[in-house]
Amino acid sequence: MSTGRDYPPSASADKEEIIELVNHIKELGGYYFTHWRRTGLRIAGSARPNKLEGIVEALEIALETGVKTEISHLTSGFEIYPENPEMDRHASEITLEVIDSYVEKGADVAFDVIPGVSGGICINPYLASYFTPWIKQSGSLDQFITNLKAKDYRNKLVKLLRDGEWYPLSGKSDPWWQNKIFITKSESECYIGKSINDIAIEKNMEPVEAVMQLLLEEPFIMIRRNGKSEEEFKTLLKHDRASVCTDTYAFDLVGLYGNDAEIAELLPHPHTYCAFPKYILQYGMDTIEETIWKITGFPADFMNIEGRGKVLENNYADLVVLDMDSLKTNENYIEPRVYPEGIEYVVVNGQLVLDKKGCTGIRAGKVLKKQ
Known part of the structure; x- marks a missing residue:
């Protein structure tokens, strides 16, 4: 349960x-x-x-x-x-x-x-990903950015964020959110690696205002968030x-995420x-x-x-062959859909499911049941 x-x-x-x-x-x-x-x-x-x-x-x-x-x-x-x-x-x-x-x-x-x-599950790859509901209401990212240029629209959104009424960027749920979001890709190299808070200080703005300014400057600016x-x-x-x-x-x-979308909400x-x-x-x-x-x-x-998790005689042959000298994560927050390197072979229930060429197509898995 x-x-x-x-x-x-x-x-x-x-x-x-x-x-x-x-x-x-x-x-x-x-x-x-x-x-x-x-x-x-x-x-x-x-x-x-x-x-x-x-x-x-x-x-x-x-x-x-x-x-x-x-x-x-x-x-x-x-x-x-x-x-x-x-x-x-x-x-x-x-x-x-x-x-x-x-x-x-x-x-x-x-x-x-x-x-x-x-953390885990999925990532919001773009700063604009946090504003998907408003992008959908606007009809497109371009129209959302146009709307942001209207002072009354922007001020209303800033107030909503400032009051903690939008969970992803809420000071009520995470008082340190502006220090956890970092720029990973930008047309302005001076932003890369900096947090929202760093940029807000440089611009002499509060963090929510800095978020709006970054979106206006560069709608496709990319981010990662630490937890x-x-x-x-x-x-x-x-x-x-x-x-x-x-x-x-x-x-x-x-x-499944980010396909056929102008801007990916999740990856x-x-x-x-x-x-x-x-x-x-x-x-x-x-x-x-x-x-x-x-x-x-x-x-x-x-x-x-029983019979799993250890390399022992009479256990199921679930084996991974690693080349520790070439093992690399290839961890990437701009394009996360990248396989690691150095995993040479995977054997499941005694059958080779992955070799140096890739997946073999053999589906050897079984439902694991408590003994």
Whole structure:
């Protein structure tokens, strides 16, 4: 059973209702997975809840029901503004201490961590992507930019953003948003690598005004957005109950988003293609064996999936051959639909599904069932 505590309908349930439901799957030897309450409902005007309380709720459900519980995409339980590596690391350490305290009481809990500062799922590739509803209302990006030139239209939009009424750029939900959005591609090289806040300071504007000015100057200016610090997730990944996740969909090099659109609202996140090589190369454990264990062996053991996750005699032959000398992520936020390099062969259930030429076309996958 899974819940998404930041989304309808799970956001409306109280803890007691979830406990009652989880108790039903206990009888069947089931598991409880939770996208814990981290951001709150992602709607206009909403403020962030207490993150640590969201983690503790998941831990209490695990303890009270006795059901194995997986906490999805763990971050620290604290908001640190402005970003401070030492404080971010300490916040993660305290979060892990809270988890350990519940494990000592008997809660059987694990968690996964996204190996990067920019989250998962998909990305907004253009600054204008954040304004897709207004672009659609205007009929085109060009007409939206024309509308922005009208002072009354622009002022109304600025007020809406300033008041926190548009979630993606809301100071209520993220007081540090202007420091997390960086320019990746621009006709003006002086903008590349700078945050919205950097540019706002240079222009002597508040951040929302700077956003409007950038759109007027260059409608197709491209961005990336960071969500957390490296110290935060590096600390979490070291825990013995941590595994690695991509938090993305399975896209090919085309994807479903951004096709036949004047400007892409969303594109696949680069982690769709490179999350695991990135983890191995940049955030791995002390040995390659420990590093791979967090991707394969630990999740399989926690889920009681026999014959998977380890290279052993009589196990299923699920194998990846890496060339560590040529392994590269090719992580790209301008065009994220790029495969990594250095993954030479992939074997699934004993059949070769990927070789140096690419996918072989063999579909050897099976449904994984708990033993």
